Amino acid sequence: MKHLIVIVGATAVGKTAMAIQLAKALQTEIISADARQFYKEMEIGTAKPSLEELASVKHHLINSHSISQTYNVGEYEKDVLNILEKIFETKNTAILVGGSGLYIQTICDGIDEMPEIDENIRENLTQRLESEGLESLVKQLQNLDPIFCQNADLKNPHRVIRALEICLGTGKMYSSFRKNEKIKRPFFITKIGLEMPREMLYNRIDTRMDTMLAQGLEEEVKNLIAFQEHNALQTVGYQEVFSHLKGEYDRAEMIRLLKRNSRRYAKRQLTWFRRDTEINWFSYNNFEEILHFINDNQTYKVSETL
Numbered sequence: 341m342k343h344l345i346v347i348v349g350a351t352a353v354g355k356t357a358m359a360i361q362l363a364k365a366l367q368t369e370i371i372s373a374d375a376r377q378f379y380k381e382m383e384i385g386t387a388k389p390s391l392e393e394l395a396s397v398k399h400h401l402i403n404s405h406s407i408s409q410t411y412n413v414g415e416y417e418k419d420v421l422n423i424l425e426k427i428f429e430t431k432n433t434a435i436l437v438g439g440s441g442l443y444i445q446t447i448c449d450g451i452d453e454m455p456e457i458d459e460n461i462r463e464n465l466t467q468r469l470e471s472e473g474l475e476s477l478v479k480q481l482q483n484l485d486p487i488f489c490q491n492a493d494l495k496n497p498h499r500v501i502r503a504l505e506i507c508l509g510t511g512k513m514y515s516s517f518r519k520n521e522k523i524k525r526p527f528f529i530t531k532i533g534l535e536m537p538r539e540m541l542y543n544r545i546d547t548r549m550d551t552m553l554a555q556g557l558e559e560e561v562k563n564l565i566a567f568q569e570h571n572a573l574q575t576v577g578y579q580e581v582f583s584h585l586k587g588e589y590d591r592a593e594m595i596r597l598l599k600r601n602s603r604r605y606a607k608r609q610l611t612w613f614r615r616d617t618e619i620n621w622f623s624y625n626n627f628e629e630i631l632h633f634i635n636d637n638q639t640y641k642v643s644e645t646l
Contacts, residue, residue: 342428342527343638346373346444347437348613349534350606352544354624356389358534359437360397361627362634368431369398371420373438373447376572381407384552384560385577407567417446428527433638441612448531450523457509465501465508466569477504484508488515491615493608498571530637532630533619535610545602549577553595557581576601 345366347359363370372378376386380403388394388402400423405411420436427434436447469477477500482489484507493499503514510517536544561581567573568582580601584594613619622630 342424343433343634344424344447344525344527344529345433345435345634346448346529346531347435347534348373348439348441348444348531348619349624350541350609351387351439351602352548352606353534353536353541355437355439355534356387356393358532358624358627358630359435360389360393362631363397363435365631366433366435366634368433368435369400369427370435370437371423372399372401373436373440373443375438375440375443376575377402377438378405378411379403379407379572380405381564381567382560382572382578384555384557387548387552407564407570407572413443413446414451416443417451420447424527433634439609441609448522448525448529450521452518454506454517455510457505461505461509462501465504469497469501474500477501480504481507485513485515487513488518493612495608497574529618530634531616531619532634533613533621534624535621536624541606542603545606546599549595549598549602552577553598558585561585576605 345362347355347362349355359370374386376382377388378401379386389399394402401416401419424434436444438444465477474495474497477497478489478494481494481500481504485503488503492503506512506514506517557577558581561578562585564573564578565582565585568578573579573582577598580594580597583589584591589597620633622633
């Protein structure tokens with residue numbers, strides 16, 4: 341049976357470097373599970389692999405779309421399964437790497453089918469987000485679907501709006517459509533989580549943000565103003581710059597918020613991934629141990645199927 345290796349962890353922990361090392365050792369290809377690296381216009385603020393890294397191993401779903409296109413997790417699932425089918429024609433393993441928990445969960449477990457909702461509802465909620473702020477929408481969602489709110493990331497406006505539009509459009513709780521039934525994939529999955537000491541991770545996040553600013557993050561964001569309502573831009577690293585460009589605070593405050601919010605984002609990522617008991621955690625730089633674990637796990641899984 342074919343083998344999908346999933347590499348997860350917080351932003352700046354070293355997922356890209358580890359995935360490339362493993363792909364070279366296993367002679368395979370990498371699929372991105374970063375919900376922002378799909379977009380070719382979002383180069384600096386998404387910490388994409390360098391041109392040298394992209395050339396060293398074949399990557400999929402990086403710079404694959406324009407920010408002017410809509411692209412959702414359902415379309416992503418179909419694309420990844422098609423890519424995996426092609427990879428598995430000639431290779432026994434493939435690597436999925438990224439920090440977008442929902443996208444990874446969708447590939448590993450499948451996605452629940454949701455009803456079609458009137459676009460006017462989403463447009464109204466988006467306008468309310470801008471005029472009233474996220475807190476107002478969260479309070480409404482907590483009243484309509486307290487079950488979903490128990491474990492949801494209520495700081496993510498896209499998730500809140502998506503849940504609310506289902507509630508308002510159907511008159512039912514969003515959680516009632518989430519069966520949480522895992523789909524059995526035609527390949528087995530090994531999940532690897534990368535970790536490092538918190539202080540070290542936070543220092544790397546701060547350094548990465550300084551590098552992004554030096555590379556021209558502000559200019560990149562200026563060129564994306566026309567698309568600032570796009571879901572991919574409603575995220576850390578872009579929202580802070582948009583607010584600065586609007587004159588809401590000065591550059592020093594923008595930099596402080598970029599770093600603070602990136603650290604908070606890393607903490608939320610870890611909270612999400614720690615809930616998954618199938619993830620095997622390793623030190624961010626322990627390549628040999630991870631490779632040994634993958635090979636052992638593959639041998640064990642193959643013997644299980646015989």
